[in-house]
Amino acid sequence: MLPKITVVTLVVEDLARSIHFYCDGLGLPKPHLPDGGYAVFDMGPVGLALCPREVLIEELGENIARMMTVSTVSQNVAAREEVDQVISEAIAAGATLVAAAEAVTGGGRRAWFADPDGHLWEIIYNPKLGADSAA
Numbered sequence: 001m002l003p004k005i006t007v008v009t010l011v012v013e014d015l016a017r018s019i020h021f022y023c024d025g026l027g028l029p030k031p032h033l034p035d036g037g038y039a040v041f042d043m044g045p046v047g048l049a050l051c052p053r054e055v056l057i058e059e060l061g062e063n064i065a066r067m068m069t070v071s072t073v074s075q076n077v078a079a080r081e082e083v084d085q086v087i088s089e090a091i092a093a094g095a096t097l098v099a100a101a102e103a104v105t106g107g108g109r110r111a112w113f114a115d116p117d118g119h120l121w122e123i124i125y126n127p128k129l130g131a132d133s134a135a
Contacts, residue, residue, distance in 0.1 A: 025093020
């Protein structure tokens, strides 16, 4: 069986602040708020969930919750200029610029920002991939 990722979960410190950032700042649709104190955004084949750290500690215990690893999220966009547009929207919403937009090999362009909880996002245009493709 080929594994299929269906949800990426980011651990957040303040759920309301993070929902505001992703909805009002980056334009994601309003999330589902199932019982359990977390939020899930329907984004097509792979959803995005926000889970408050205290919920994770309650479910797994503090020692296990500390095992969280650093990861990054990448978003492929359909056009070179969209990299700058997404980065500008993220910064206006409260993100921190990590690496300014730059050209990359093969005619692409990319930039990095950190969301309010420090999660790293790469915004990338790769002319060989569509916006819906994995890098």
